[in-house]
Amino acid sequence: MLEGKTIIVTGVASGIGAETAKQLMAAGAKVVGVDRNEPKAALHAFHQADLTDEAAIDALIEDLKGLKADGLANIAGLPPTAPAETLVTVNLVALKRLTLGLVDSLADGAAIVNLASLAGIGWEGEVARIKAAEGLTHAGVAAFCTAQDITAENSYFFSKQALVAWTHENRWSWRERGIRMNSVSPGPVETPILKDFLETLGERAEEDMKIMDRPGRPTDIAPVVTFLLSDGSVWLRGVNIATDGGMRAHIDAMSNGLS
Template structure:
């Protein structure tokens, strides 16, 4: 059996009805895992579950709210009741609503309520998800994959709450790896760059997308399926020697010095 196979594993994907989450759920299922699609968008989660598994034996959709401790606990309990175990936890869910995006800018203008809402969901919620899943993962020698962001590595003139919350999850990743890897639980993170999810393709202005594409080392931005490949690799035995690491999956965006694309144009560099 290939080390990439996930036969017999049970995976929870939070934010599993969205772009990266949905692609991850789909690929985990293809690799042999049973899937819990956990999302606050219950109808979208159920629709995806029906699409992936019309009989309902391999995929379950469970509603939960990342900002509500009782909701997280209920979802974990329902997942274990349904499939009997947890082998993989993909902490992908995050608060990134339109209301938050309108006000999540710089420190001078940051509303306290928005800061608190983002940290309650992204940091507190992900910690609780991890805490509640850890006893089950210790039994199965399981895996946690946190989805952070390449913006966690860099200063940005906006998205203060979102970017700093994702930076905090990098430390959560390393801390959980340090405390639990000897107990059999690996913990890593994936840091996507701008990813062409359906929402980004529909609403992100083309001129802004072009600026970001010019700063990648590929000729395009990443797609959800490509991020899912990295997540599924880290969840598999093929990555059994990797823990406490943050893998940048950002088309090389954070790997080079600023203004590289403009300098390349000036000197006539290839590409």
């Protein structure tokens, strides 16, 4: 269902992004990769870009103008150990700027997939801060973090909560063109940032790991992203798929008094 399709994948040099690119190409897609680092695998095309640089994002949007891609996988992201301002910039502000800038370069019927996280659970309690981040630019992130008390301890959670909410918000934004947006929320995954993830989240992550039979792997996550980019997912709109070995189900069950 991906034969002949062109898919833009950010964060393509490692981890889930690299595995997604591999699986997309195996399914017949042409992959246009985006990363600040060179990918090891040969892709149809590659654009080097630093998402902390607003001008670099705008240049990338210009470079991809008219591509008419069939999908966009927003996988690039920073771990919880990154400075709060940089993390919010890359994981939320840059992702939104790039996505909105590329909508006109997507084909009708295209799919947008955002890589969120189990850390995005509880977004409903952060609506005020999420709304305050609407329209946020690179230049305004520092002041936003100060005003909204976004710190090293909560920046990763906030960025992923806001991303899940943004996915829900855009369930029908481009319905007249058949463009859909969904997200995938992994739990802890064996990637280069797993150590950073566990160090920052501390006791909560340790408890999660005790409950899980194992951490996820990029090969567990990439097929779900690939499915959401395929024609088989055309009736999914604004959906966030927990891909976490059952952790979201466990949290929901325990919080509601189920065993």
